[in-house]
Amino acid sequence: MSKSVGVDLCEGSRFSALDEHKGRVRGIVLDEGRSLAADVVIMAVGAWMPYLLPFTKNFFRATGHAVFHLKPRQRELFEPEQFPVFGADLSSTGFYGFPLSREGVVKIARHGPGREMPPDSSKRFVTPDEERAMREFLAETFPALADAPVVYSRICFYCDTHDGDFWIACDPERAGLVVASGDSGHGFKFAPVLGELIADVVEGKKHPLLEKFRWRPEVQPGGKKEAARFLPAKS
């Protein structure tokens, strides 16, 4: 789709550094050493942001969240007809899940504190504690699923801001740089509207939401918006 409107994709290349000169970002450098010149650079690298642009480490935290695929013993109980998509109490657990997929698995994950780590971390695997917490939740809620074998699990990432709101703004200290990130676990559902908001920032247009997503280094950790994101690790 983007190619058909003239977007030139550098597939397989990775961002390595900003090409900065006297407080102005005039492009990027790719990992193979090639430079790409640009009037404006939009960095939208999700949870990689605090690692690719270390000066944003005070604003963003990359957190890993466990996802489980379970094979229920009584699969008929988890068919979509009788087992809906669910979201447990966000103020106490944050677990959510989906009915039986075509592959015969039930997917369970948790909108919780997560674990801070770089997305390319060697620790990117589900821990026994995370599995235990999931099984404790299932034992209380869906006992028929509590001992189902895990057939697949992974760690997936959020880029958290301190207040849980997106970050879509020009860098006041680096002309030519726009940072668009801070999904805090909510970016997918807003994907259809984010492009326009980012374009408004690039073009310097006003938009009522952009005050909320402004460049806000003054916001400190502790603004507890979603209780489940701040539960103690054990529960």
Ligand SMILES: Cc1cc2nc3c(=O)[nH]c(=O)nc-3n(C[C@H](O)[C@H](O)[C@H](O)COP(=O)(O)OP(=O)(O)OC[C@H]3O[C@@H](n4cnc5c(N)ncnc54)[C@H](O)[C@@H]3O)c2cc1C
């Ligand atoms: C378990 C889980 C469940 C979720 N469920 C929901 C949900 O139900 N609803 C919802 O709205 N959101 C949900 N989310 C959040 C959603 O996935 C994110 O908000 C969204 O993916 C963030 O989009 P992004 O473009 O900011 O980052 P990403 O989707 O992470 O994209 C960042 C991109 O940057 C690329 N990149 C990294 N480093 C480089 C580099 N050096 N050079 C070039 N490219 C690079 C990566 O390969 C990646 O493609 C969930 C997230 C998780 C982890």
